[in-house]
Amino acid sequence: MAAKLKVFTWSDGFHAFTVATTSRPKALEAWGSKQDLFATGLASQLSGGPDFEAALASPGEVVERGLAIDVGKIGKAKPTRPQGPSKARAAKIEKLQAALADLDERHRAVMADFEQQQAALSQARQEADATYEADRKSLAADLKKARA
Template structure:
């Protein structure tokens, strides 16, 4: 038997969120929450008939409205215009509390409607999971592209460093050979100079 959907509300960032879901866990997953907002007291089951009607018309869809406002929930909402906390924000907040105080109309026991809503929720949940999988695949592709670029750049750097080190080693070896040759030449010249100077002295008598 299809599980009846309930409407849950919370506030995240700049928006109030609402969703028709079969459980608190399902609502948290749809909101992308990384902690239990219900245990923290920042998420509740809604008792606002307008909110319930809006979410039941689109089961599984995360509906939004600017945080603190009393406007209707929509699939796409504009950013709040009262972030400075002026009188408009306080008034709308009171209106929102007043609307939440209203009890929702009693829903009759309609298995067909419950089944239809549950199927709609599953369809939206599957769509959301496919979208997440698609986004994850795109992120993985981007990570692979970036890693390939990093590996290529690292390979070029390593090759250039190896070439430099080999060339430096060659130059160092040539310098050492020249130094040895220079020292040998100094020794040879010293012997040659000594011999020639001695001959010069003998010639001068």
């Protein structure tokens, strides 16, 4: 025997969203809600009215009625986006993540090369300074002897 349909509704203050389904969890899923709207008191079960009739006419589909916008207009709500990215989007995300990781690795390699070049230049500078100091000391001593 099929489970009996119940009608559930909640409002964001601008629209009332109503769905006919067999349980509260299925209503939350139809609304695309990750939060338990029933526990917070935002959602409730309906027992009559135009939203009740419209929801029973199309079970499982969310019916939307304007409260502050398009007041009283009843129609099917736009379907919510599926949870998680599509296959194409997931592939694009994976490709971009791989490209980002590759860029980071190339940057680390370039920076390591700069560090090696800088270390080599620092070593060459120290050697040049040491040679200069030794040569200057020797020439200064030779100059002192020549003046004496």
